[in-house]
Amino acid sequence: MTSPLMSTTELAARMNDPDLRIVDGSWHLDGRDARADFEAARIPGAVFFDLDAISDHTSDLPHMLPTAAAFAEAAGALGIAKTDTIVVYDSLGLFSAARVWWTFWVMGANRVLVLDGGLPAWRDEGRPVESGPRAAPPPATFHATFDSDAVADVPTVMAALTGDAQVVDARPAARFAGQTPEPRPGLRAGHMPGAISLPMKAVLDDTGRLKRGEALTETFQHAGVDLERPIVTTCGSGVTAAVLSLALAELGSDSRLYDGSWAEWGARSDTPVQTD
Structure with missing residues (x-):
């Protein structure tokens, strides 16, 4: 059995892996601006996955799964390919990161993991963070396959x-x-x-x-x-x-x-x- 979690120690050791993609999947039920939090402090190299933006905009229900085609376009714009090692975290520790993990998994990601302890654990261990607007990463091609x-x-x-x-x-x-x-x-x-x-x-x-x-x-x-x-x-x-x-x-x-x-x-x- 393979765990869906990655430790902060393993992530720190793999930061230079060419196929590693780090994703901030923060979202707040109280409406707080998660993107602002992302720009204030994030794990180096992370991209921001907006749960509300990457969703089915034809539905009046909140953050429903988008179509495979729409997801593929959004993930590709974040520089993520289906075959990458994708590590998702959130700013609370473990909350919305699981939803982003599940979304990638449903869309066919080969290896998607959740950072154990999230950003709080990373920061508590004194590991580096970066801030400011995130430049757009080089685009990738994500071949989405929806698992109904x-x-x-x-x-x-x-x-x-x-x-x-x-x-x-x-x-x-x-x-x-x-x-x-x-x-x-x-x-x-x-x-x-x-x-x-x-x-x-x-x-x-x-x-x-x-x-x-x-x-x-x-x-x-x-x-x-x-x-x-x-x-x-x-x-x-x-x-x-x-x-x-x-x-x-x-x-x-x-x-x-x-x-x-x-x-x-x-x-x-x-x-x-x-x-x-």
Whole structure:
């Protein structure tokens, strides 16, 4: 089993590799300008992946996957080829980087990894950062091949809720239970009937890094997830669900991610909702 994580030590040792591409995948739920953060401090050589810009602009749902052609154009403009070693990080440690990792993986990247500990770990170790506007990198050709089996939609989730798979929800427990309102207006509160609550932070350790080994396995098992059965991950808008998908990949388990997540499910009138 190959881990989807790369350590800061390994990244530092490989900074001069010609096929290494470092990607800042920061995105903030509170609307803070992640690109401004990127220009203030980034790992040397990194490019900025804008989750909202590199998305399906024909959808009214947030940061849905773009088409393979649109993604290929965007990744190529960032100087990234499908065969590169792509290392994604974010400024929080582990949050939106997982969504960018998943997006590259869905689009056929041969080797895409998440930096363990992200930018906070890199900086805590006294490693170099750079700042200022980033010059455009030399363009590349990214031959995108969309993996539809990695993506779930409403019919997929409906079938999962009847027993085809387990639906695991990464939102905070209070949102899952319908005890607090959704951050996006117009959405019903609650969860999909039969879904399992596993808040994203539960798969992180006290330092904000992804748990490993038995500790990670026990986290899923304690929530009631059977790692031998098919799993669909979901959340508010498909970002923290990717953290669960990353955790499952670390354990060697496949999953499908519901791209529309609660932004879609909670807004529809034909999807069942349960509150606790």
